[in-house]
Amino acid sequence: xxxxxxxxxGTFESSDVIVLIEPLPENSGRKIEISSSVMxxxxxxxxxxxxxxxxxxxxxxxxxxxxxxxxxxxxxxARLETAIKRSLDLQEGTLK
Amino acid sequence: MKNFRNRRTMLYIPGNNPAxxxxxxxxxxxxxxxxxxxxxxxxxxxxxxxxxxxxxxVTNFYDAEVCVRVNHLSTPFGLADLEExxxxxxxxxxxxxTESPEEVADLLAIxxxxxxxxxxxxxxxxxxxxxxxxxxxxxVFNIASKFSRVDAITIGGQDLTADMNxxxxxxxxxxxxxxxxxxxxxxxxxxxxxxxVFPDVNDEEGLRKETEYAKKIGFTGKxxxxxxxxxxxxxxxxxxxEEIRKAYRIVKxxxxxxxxxxxxxxxxxxxxxxxxxxxAEYLLRLAKITVS
Numbered sequence: 194x195x196x197x198x199x200x201x202x203g204t205f206e207s208s209d210v211i212v213l214i215e216p217l218p219e220n221s222g223r224k225i226e227i228s229s230s231v232m233x234x235x236x237x238x239x240x241x242x243x244x245x246x247x248x249x250x251x252x253x254x255x256x257x258x259x260x261x262x263x264x265x266x267x268x269x270x271a272r273l274e275t276a277i278k279r280s281l282d283l284q285e286g287t288l289k
Numbered sequence: 290m291k292n293f294r295n296r297r298t299m300l301y302i303p304g305n306n307p308a309x310x311x312x313x314x315x316x317x318x319x320x321x322x323x324x325x326x327x328x329x330x331x332x333x334x335x336x337x338x339x340x341x342x343x344x345x346x347v348t349n350f351y352d353a354e355v356c357v358r359v360n361h362l363s364t365p366f367g368l369a370d371l372e373e374x375x376x377x378x379x380x381x382x383x384x385x386x387t388e389s390p391e392e393v394a395d396l397l398a399i400x401x402x403x404x405x406x407x408x409x410x411x412x413x414x415x416x417x418x419x420x421x422x423x424x425x426x427x428x429v430f431n432i433a434s435k436f437s438r439v440d441a442i443t444i445g446g447q448d449l450t451a452d453m454n455x456x457x458x459x460x461x462x463x464x465x466x467x468x469x470x471x472x473x474x475x476x477x478x479x480x481x482x483x484x485x486v487f488p489d490v491n492d493e494e495g496l497r498k499e500t501e502y503a504k505k506i507g508f509t510g511k512x513x514x515x516x517x518x519x520x521x522x523x524x525x526x527x528x529x530x531e532e533i534r535k536a537y538r539i540v541k542x543x544x545x546x547x548x549x550x551x552x553x554x555x556x557x558x559x560x561x562x563x564x565x566x567x568x569a570e571y572l573l574r575l576a577k578i579t580v581s
Contacts, residue, residue, distance in 0.1 A: 202336050208308035267343035268307040275336040286369025287334035 194251050200279035203264075203272035210264040212276040217254040223247060229261035242266060246273040250281070294354060295319045295575060296441065296481050297510040297526040298519050303328035304337035304357075307344065314350035316516035317523070321353045325370050326360050326385050334366045342373045356417060358383040362396060375403040378414045381441070386448065387418040390431040397438060412438070417483075421445030422452040426467045434478040443512065444471050446485030457488075459495060461502070472507040481509040490515040500525040526575070533576050536569035540580045543569075 196216035203211040210229075217224065227239055243257065257276075264272070278284045300318035302309050304325045313321045323345070329337040341357060357379050359370035374382065384396055393416070401411050416438045420429050426449070433442050446464050450457040457463065468484070475482035484503040487496045500511055500522050511522050528536070538556060543566045546554045553562045573580065 206306070206308060208311060209306075264307060265311060265347075267347050268311075268340060271307075271336070271339040271343045274339050278335065284335040286338065286366045287336075288331040288365070 194281055196252065196255055196277075196280035197282050198280055200276050202275035202279065203268075205260065205262060207262050208264055208268065210259055210261040210269055210272050212272045213258040214276045214280040215256045216280065217256050219254055221254045223253060224256045226256075226258045227261065228259070230263055231261070238266075239269065242269050243273065246270065246277065250277050252277065255280075295510075295577075296354070296483060298513045298522050299356070299443075299483055299510060300353075300513045300516065300519065301328065301358075301486070304341045305329050305333050307340060310340070310344045311348055314348065314353055316519055318353055318513060318516070318519050319510065320356055320380075321350050322356045322358055322383060322512070323379075324358045325366070325374075326358045334360070334369075338366075338370060338373050342377060345374075345377050345379060354380040356381040356383050358385060358419075361385050362399070368399070371399055371403060375400050375414070376407045376409070378409060381415045381417050383417040383419060383443070385419045385445070386421045386425065387432055388422055388424040389428050390435050393418060393432055393436055393439065397436060414438075415440040417441040417443060419443050419445050420467070420471050421448035423449070425449075426470055429471050430474040430477060433474040433480055439478075439480060441481040441483060441509075442471060442475050443483040444468060444485045447488070449485075459489075459499075461499065468503075468508075469506055475509075476507060482507065484508040484511040486512045486514045487518065488514065490517060493517075493521055497521050497525060528572050528576050532572060533578060536572040536576075537578065537580060539566060539569040540573060544580070 196214060199215040201211065201213045203209050205211055225243055229236060229239060239261065296319050298318040299320040299322050300313065300316060301322050301324050302313045304323050310323065323341045325337050325341060345355065357374045359374060359382055360366035362368060387393060404411055418432050418439055420426055420442055429442065433439060444467060447457055449467055450463050453463060455463040472482050487499050489495060496518055503511055504525055510526060513519055513522065539561055542554065542556060543561065553560060555561060
């Protein structure tokens, strides 16, 4: 799938993560930037979750920035899902 | 359905706040209420829904009952909430601004369709109806009594006063009739009834007084907006040691007398009959004490 618009989800609060997504031109590939207050302990795991979610939605040409303040895995996944759906204009049951 | 459980406190947690959700179980509230409605901005409903869905699956809320307040079906958010939350089968769905039994019937039909699609039973998750409008107060007995899945009703004081075009005052004058009518509907239906929140988290004495009043007129418990309020409400609702000892003695002697064919008897000169025994049994259930 191809992202239509730049989108974001999450907050800078503790235990949360803010995710920003923007579409890139075709064949640009993925550009992923993750920064986290627990990067040394959980950076690899965070990166794996991001790649799995992008694979799930078949997103290839995308710029993703994630700034993490110690979010747990279910929070990371929820914020990624929300940002991805917003960028694909697939979100339901919310005001845009 | 309608199993006994303590519902002295019901802690509201905003559905889009991961820190508060993951810590929700540690404060000792009897119920946790993950809120997708008023605590979530209109443009963050999708984010909160995904977060609550993911967190319910893995978060340890200890012994607390876990409820989710969804948005009303008349909003663009209500159906999407049900589609995400019903398959997870929290202990209960809390439905805001319930005004009529027809509305509850429509809601339950949608919930049961979703449950059918996921192969889930219709008798596991219950429904808490929030009474927050003058029309809801007028119809509350039919809302409370007609559906086996409705196992609690609650009063929403702020919305109710707004609907009545009056100001919410600390003496609760404007909602006193509604409080008592809602309590009576719950008692007649043998379900729980939860009082509205006390909005001033810094006024501990005011909270204690309002909780004592709520207990006196029959509320099972009280909604909580800050963990600091939990201990005070539990103190008010938890029976004292003296009350427990007295209740234990009443129930024990009642059983012994019943076995001997005696229906009415006296303890220290005071007549003990069925209503007093029933009250003593209720108090022991609150204290989680079994008479051997």
